[in-house]
Amino acid sequence: MRGGRVAVVGGSIAGCAFASAAARAGAAEVVVLERTGGQLADRGVGLAIHDDRAAELVATGALAPGIAAHRLTRRKWLVQDGDSRTGRVMWDQPFPFHSYHWGLLWRGLRAATPPAVEYRQGAAVEGVRGYADGAEVRLADGSVERFDLVVGADGYRSVVREAVSPGARPSYAGYVCWRGSYPAERLAALGGPAGGGTDWRDTDAITIGIPGGSCVVYHIPGPDGPMVNWVFYGAPPQTGPRLDDPTSLPPGGVSGELADRLAELAQRWLPPYWAGVIGLTPPERTSVQPIYDLETELTVGERLLLAGDAASVVRPHNTSGAAKALQDAAAFETAWRQADSWAGLLDAYQAARGSTGRELVALARRLGRAQAECTPDWAAMTEPTMTAWWQWQLDGVAGIGGQAMPTVPGAAPNPPR
Ligand SMILES: Cc1cc2nc3c(=O)[nH]c(=O)nc-3n(C[C@H](O)[C@H](O)[C@H](O)COP(=O)(O)OP(=O)(O)OC[C@H]3O[C@@H](n4cnc5c(N)ncnc54)[C@H](O)[C@@H]3O)c2cc1C
Known part of the structure; x- marks a missing residue:
């Protein structure tokens, strides 16, 4: 037609x-x-696309080739651990994604x-x-x-x-994510090496488990060099703006109880180095997205x-x-x-x-x-229990990142650009 x-x-x-x-x-x-x-x-925030999906999408012409991307390969799952500055690694998970800067x-x-x-x-x-x-x-x-x-x-x-x-x-899921991003060069303010633990230079992506939430931090490319991108899931404060209507607070609009709640969760539950990573985010680059x-x-x-x-x-x-x-x-x-x-x-x-x-x-x-919503007792998690927990979440699905593109019987592929 x-x-x-x-x-x-x-x-x-x-x-x-x-x-x-x-x-x-x-x-x-x-x-x-x-x-x-x-x-x-x-809208300078990060997102990621599974390697296999990215390759399929480039082949169909839906994803233009040559767009700046950072290759992620592994994600470390961390948890607060006593005095450790960077926390304990629960699991080093394969994470075959490309990360992008939204803009x-x-x-x-x-x-x-x-x-x-x-x-x-x-x-x-x-x-x-x-x-x-x-x-x-x-x-x-x-x-x-x-x-x-x-x-x-x-x-x-x-x-x-x-x-x-x-x-x-x-429909509102009952929790929110705070998001932030900034040029990675700001991390110099956190001081020298983290003493052998998992810091920014040591990993492409991390997820830190906290009670009732988790915090994902990963590398993204930026217009002027590498950037830090993070997404922090948790329950919002009891008071503050209503979040049960699909809306979001844009960068710079996060103040009062919502800003205090993020600072409180980060200080209380993240290993100090990673609380510092979140804390370096300028207010004008912090946003909140209720989850739906x-x-x-x-x-x-x-x-x-x-x-x-x-x-x-x-x-x-x-x-x-x-x-x-x-x-x-x-x-x-x-x-x-x-x-x-x-x-x-x-x-x-x-x-x-x-x-x-x-x-x-x-x-x-x-x-x-x-x-x-119902996080495990992170402190007790080890590689075998994390692997079993992950498989339980997938419930038979091959993995996260979306489904493979189905091939339509008899259809000619979309011509390349
Ligand atoms: C915290 C978070 C993290 C995410 N991370 C990832 C990730 O890692 N990987 C991934 O693949 N995806 C991720 N996503 C999701 C991803 O960003 C979106 O699913 C994807 O960009 C598709 O968005 P869209 O174009 O359909 O809609 P949108 O990006 O919402 O665009 C809708 C557009 O329509 C315009 N518009 C709306 N109403 C009107 C109107 N009435 N008239 C005219 N214009 C209108 C808006 O201005 C906007 O430009 C994430 C989302 C969130 C919230």
Whole structure:
């Protein structure tokens, strides 16, 4: 099928990848409607993609080659241990991931969108409606535009999802993650070698177990050199901002009880060196993200289609969100190339991606329970018990980081860029 006018609501990771996929597959016109007027690239936090998923995504064309990435190979699981400055290693786990800087990943995907794609910033969508023969988008300025297909790549508070699956809302998991990042050169302030223990230079990634939570720290590339990136899961303070509505506090917006709670958890439960790593984060680079789950059965409606976090919200423990969003785009391109009608395209996409979100959400819930809600007695954990605990969380799934891209019988691979 060739031709047609496609709107992509949201111009982040999923949005850029879908815009490229639609243009490559043969859409006559692709318009990205992104409500942010300023720099999306300023969201300077890290994320990671499993090595195998990254290789598949580059092969399908969904992940542009050449985007700066740091190769992670192992993750050490640590726990506070008496006077030890860096803690005790419970487990040295293989961790085959590439880590990215959000802004650099976004820039790479944006630069790879074909020039014919119209990327409109400051275009907030207030509602969409699908019909048998097209879909309408209502913008905040009051204008209404008609398209042949509308893709909802508008994230966890998706307006398009409201039209596809009315009433489906993310549910709060009962805990939050604080996030931070900064240039690794700041670590010089922590002083010299940590006395033979596991410090920043000694590992690609660590997870420190605390009662009712965990803290992940890993290397990411940055625009001006290597960066420290961390995600700290724990219960929020009893008082402070309400977190049971899907929202997040952007960098610089974390103060009062939420800032105090992070400092208290880090000081009380992290080995001193690692508490120092968290403590070096400037307030303007610290954010809070309440943790949510959302699964939808339907990823398509009449001339409407959901992508990335708009289709499913997976707790970050699974390290799969960006990979899943890019896989959605690759599946969309394949479905388009095989379809001879809009209905055929939507059916094929639903068949390919309908169950993916549900399976990822289920695994991430198990990981979240084990790593934040009902944590083990970390002090008693050793390599054999950690390995058994990990397998119990996976419950038969091959690993974290998302699922392998299924090969569609008879489908020609998407052509390289
Ligand atoms: C703490 C944390 C850690 C994570 N770590 C990882 C990781 O290690 N690995 C991984 O793969 N994933 C990770 N993720 C998830 C990953 O970032 C997302 O799943 C992925 O980027 C896909 O996002 P998206 O493009 O679907 O949505 P988003 O990035 O949320 O983008 C939605 C876009 O739509 C725009 N928008 C929203 N509403 C409207 C509207 N009404 N009109 C117009 N525009 C609109 C927004 O401005 C935004 O640009 C993590 C997430 C969190 C919270």
